[in-house]
Amino acid sequence: MIIFRVLPCLRPMLPGFPRPLTSRLSPRFWIRCYFALWLLLGLLLLPGYGVSWDEPTDRTTGLISTRYVTSQVAPAWTARQPALQNLPDFATYSDNDHGVLFELPVCLLEQLLGLHDSRAVYLWRHGCVFLVFWMGAWALYGLARARFQDWRLGLAASTLLLLSPRFFAEGFYNTKDIVFLAFFTLGVYTLVRLLQRPTPGRAALHGLATAAATDVRIMGILLLAFTLGMVALELLAAPRPDKQPGRWLRLLPVYLLVTLVAIIVGWPYLWAAPLANFQRAFASLSKFSFDADLLYFGQRVSINALPWHYIPVWVLLTTPVAYVTAALLGAGTYLAAWLRRPLAQLQPLNGRLDALFIGWLALPVLMVIVLHSVVYDGWRHLYFIYPALLLLALRGAWAVAQAARRPGWGRRLAQGAATLAAVEVLLTLGRMVAAHPQQQVYFSFLPPAVVEQQFERDYWGLSYRAGLEWVLAHDAAPRIHLDAGQRMPMMNNVAILPAAARQRLQLDPAAKDVYFLTAYRTHPEAYPDSLGAEVYVLRANGVKVLSVFQKRPW
Template structure:
């Protein structure tokens, strides 16, 4: 009878245990359905080429084998025909994380065409974010010793619409964020559990984050400082533990060097060159092209609060963008965590009690504030929203979860008041999940242009579809205009920033054949337009009229235009 009485409790415990597994399985299934829904990302071809250039440089170290082996990359061609890495314009871009994807056709039985390859890259990109979420779940479970809190925090990360949407096509900023998150999780795992698995996670997280963007190099001294303080403050004298993290620092540097072929041969000089580039986020070639086109360099004419600004001169550019694109409830939880951490400093010092959990919380807050203040004071070049600072969201979302857990565990003597407090907090979290989740469902696949409840009122004053992600929607709707005569479509990069061509390339060949792509607007019957640095709505284009608008919450994201005059069909008199 006793075992029967405990049966419902056992079932409940079992459900709690399998919930995370069910969540991650469902998430992977959702990704398999959604991964090719988005258009955009105009740098994708360049990223593939840069990976191929790096691959050639690596494989050329085995000349006898490489000379007799033919390796072809979809879209790019043979590796042997790629330029030399050391004279390549984008040589400072790391590609270690994304490079394996270019060898997909080398797997026996796999032969993807260009469209299939580009779509496969979308799913491969997402896998980085997916792995980061798993690492984040593990970190939260270690820190809070509660699988439900850990799962709640992981859902918070997933239901950050811009991050989830961009995890399918942003193979630089989201990939960088993902490996910073992995590195952060490794540091926390090591600090709180003295686990060598945490050190392994740190080594790989650091190497791939720093390779993706050299700004990730700051993770190395950050780990050195926090590990040293952890052992000094907590009076850890075990020589084996000290040797372990010192060895991890050495291994992480060696691993970073190994996956960054550009550094081979002259690491100090080339690392300095890469760091100089990472502060500007723009190559000399890009600067020359913009100068020739009589355009301002990237970051010096960004639409922000209705004005075109140089982001380096606006200290509040980054805080404002974060404040209007992160779900409001997460921001409130983050503020609660900051208050809690601030109030914990003096008691910890007076009592001389410094737990590993507390030190890691302090570390995450210091990580976030140092990164934010550093970007502002160093006047680093930012453009296209705050995507170059997405890595700051790793400590931010951790602190938001910390704030949630702190409010839940906040002592209230009265049982009724404590129950009401926790019920209200849980209801607010569920409402946030429902509000954000339903917004994503209503607006997918335009969820990449999410503004929170505060930002929606001002969205027309900010950059929106800066990568032309809505271009695929435009193309699919234009297919409805097909009546046996090919659709004359403008590929002018001034309107969708080059993404219309890329989105067209990702369609099946039979769909591509329904279009007549043209490069001059005067020869096109239709064009798609993405709102990048265009304030307001209803953008006008001479000789064209808007026939369809893609709008969210009152602000335009993209539109389709049809020519109304001054157009002649090819061959017409």
């Protein structure tokens, strides 16, 4: 019944179906309740997630930028903050060109709040990431509502994001890709609002949103290209009363000026030499000086030699099948209509918005393929295209709903497709609950045995926390010795444990009773008996995510 409540256009198919409660209460009430529950859910689940590979490095980058800024405006205060001492110099720091619009305020507030314990620091950071993710869900709601003129479909779009297992988990700890997804989605939303009603205020607001996305990750500059492209479509394809070239000639300078100034203000790396440093940052985009291997279709492949299909395959494997199918249907029906009557398809604003969503989804993927950009760890570098996929999935669902209203075999086929989609959504929810808090290893349809042999599993390293907690619960020794297949993520997860637990754990590979933990990032093979007995296995939806081995001292 969920699909029929979400898509009101299917109500005529259900004679006698009761009027929904939403018809008797204000939509605003339901919208506020919905996002309040989103927030409450996040706050309740937040403490359960571990620490990812990147979080300590990202925090260091934020602290260095914080010291660089505060030392210029409050040097005495800066000198009193222990966390801001003994850091690399900003000018020579290797990652000083990274955008810090998220990291800098999070680290600054961390100091102002007096958070010194590592557990408190990471719980604070996870809360901040979730709040930004929540903001991105609100922006996605606004985009869907603007496109489909129905607040219920807006909530459907944000619900699909909520029921995307990997995105839900990473919405607590992924300070790069999820944060960028949220800011980019907000930038597209402000663009759509500007197209709906072009005013200087909305142009300035969109400039701020474009700058904010760029100051998180330089790929946010794509919003500038999307903006110019959509204005061009307005002038070329919009009905004559809506074109108003004179208005756009006045608004574009406002947008460009605000964008330029805000990018510089929000990115400390640009302060010393805005143009030159921006060019350096752009030149280093997706170019890495290191090499590493990934497990891809059972082979270890260098990140510098990935095949063109790496991103499309990972999108397909880690997104619910119904979402991908509906998105392909949505994009396909639009393109088919456009090929028949190009100008007529672009004249209404909704048609131009569909073109924007297709460009949002396809252009970054094509750029990675054509430019041979370096990506790794699945498709996380392109997570910001996922809201476009969900919006096109709604368009595909809308096409199915329209087919269901016509008599004949098409109606039965559409009803069957809607039922299958609803079943998968419910199954996805069930799998998320069963895997909690390891949704980051979700695979949509592959059997567990295939996943374990063919692809990376917990490349974020979060499952080490569960392994550490198991060891602490089953070994009463005052000092526990540890080793790991990848020591950094294991030690990262030690940092989020309570202080008393941290004091019991020690990295000591040479100890006779050492526990060896592994999250199976690029190691599908069985581990040798020399590591000891396998005393604990963590599985998520049947996939072995982590093992704990122990050497016996006797």
